[in-house]
Amino acid sequence: MNNMNVALIFAGGVGTRMNSHAKPKQFLQLHGKPIIIYTLELFQSHPDVDAIVISIVKEWKSHMLELVKRYQLSKVVDVVDGGGTGQLSIYNGLKSIELNYPSDTTVLIHDGVRPLINHDIISANIVQVKQTGNAVTTSPTIETFVVVDDAMMVKEVPTRKNSRLAKAPQSFVLRDIIDTHAKALADGITDSIDSCTLMSQYGHSLTLVEGPVENIKITTPTDYFIFRAIVESRENSQIFGG
Numbered sequence: 001m002n003n004m005n006v007a008l009i010f011a012g013g014v015g016t017r018m019n020s021h022a023k024p025k026q027f028l029q030l031h032g033k034p035i036i037i038y039t040l041e042l043f044q045s046h047p048d049v050d051a052i053v054i055s056i057v058k059e060w061k062s063h064m065l066e067l068v069k070r071y072q073l074s075k076v077v078d079v080v081d082g083g084g085t086g087q088l089s090i091y092n093g094l095k096s097i098e099l100n101y102p103s104d105t106t107v108l109i110h111d112g113v114r115p116l117i118n119h120d121i122i123s124a125n126i127v128q129v130k131q132t133g134n135a136v137t138t139s140p141t142i143e144t145f146v147v148v149d150d151a152m153m154v155k156e157v158p159t160r161k162n163s164r165l166a167k168a169p170q171s172f173v174l175r176d177i178i179d180t181h182a183k184a185l186a187d188g189i190t191d192s193i194d195s196c197t198l199m200s201q202y203g204h205s206l207t208l209v210e211g212p213v214e215n216i217k218i219t220t221p222t223d224y225f226i227f228r229a230i231v232e233s234r235e236n237s238q239i240f241g242g
Contacts, residue, residue, distance in 0.1 A: 004105040005126050007043040007075075007169075008093040010055040010086060011036055011112030024057055025218060026112040030228055035218055036064075037071050038115035038231075044073050046122050049108070051077045051101070055093035056112075058082060085191040087198070091181045094174070103175035106130070109195050110169040113218040116230060117169070117211065124209045125171040134204065135171040136196045137211040138164035164208060167215050170195045176204065 011026040026036040043049045052073065056064045058081040068076045078096045082089035090109055097107060106129045108122065121137055128135035141163040147156035177195060180202045184192060192198040196206055218227050 003130070004050045004101050005048050005108065006097050006101055006105055006174075007049050007052045007108045007110060008055065008090065008097065009036070009040060009043070009052060009110050009112050010082065010089040010093060011057065024060060025224075026056075027060065027063065028218075028224065030224075030231060034067060035115055035227070036112040037067060037073075039110065039112050039117075040073055040076070041071070042115070042117060042119065043108070043110070043122065044075050046119050048123065048126055049075060051075050053077060053093045053096050054079045054112070055082045055089040056080075086194070087181070087184070087192045088190055090195060091178075091185070094178045094181060097174060098178055101174065103173075105174040106171060107174050107177060108169040108171040109177075111217055114168050114215060115218070116214045116216060116227065121209065121211050121215070122169065125169045128207055128209050129171045129173060132207040133173050133176065134196075134199065134206055135169070135209045136206050137167045137169050137171075137215065138208045139167055139211050139213045139215055141165055142213060166194065166196050167211055167217075168194075172199065180204070 011024070027034045040052065043052050052075045054064060054076060056079055061079055061081060064079050068079065077100065080092045080096050083092055094107065097105065106126055108125055125135040125137060141160045144157065144160065146154045147158065149155050172195065177199065180199055183202055184198055200206060214230055216223055216226060218224055
């Protein structure tokens, strides 16, 4: 059965860690193009993505609509107001998708400020959801991390072999993810860290898709400089055949 695949790109935040007082981090530009456009163009150009819904910080909604026109993002079917948290921004986007698409639609939930994915990761998410009902994009842990208690005493040092960093896209069947969001809201949960945390909390077993280490979320100036370096090195390799 050829289910629909809809990308939900959320960018509800205002970038307090970026020190960018003038504009939210998703609208910061590299080579004249906003970060969120780099992200959106990956979904726009993917042949299996049928539609895109954007959940954006309310004050910047009209600017987002202008960018959608300027960059000819024809797959964008709705731009909705973000909520007070990432979880609420995602829920607002899911409600829009629910109004217009079947309950078995695959929803790929992705951060607007995570532009360093590729078509292979999007494809792998779509395939995995068809097989198991969900897909969480991860990357290998390249540093050791520790689990501590409230007194900052180390309680556990997980092995890297069995550890992954959860990233995005995080992809689910529409009916499952919107049902879980509704349960969370009924239970007073409004600020879950991400969709896979919420799904796990409500008893869903999750399956992983391996993604690249450079699939970073651009939330600090350092992240921005890493993004710039990667984009420019890709451009240089095209020019010089490196």
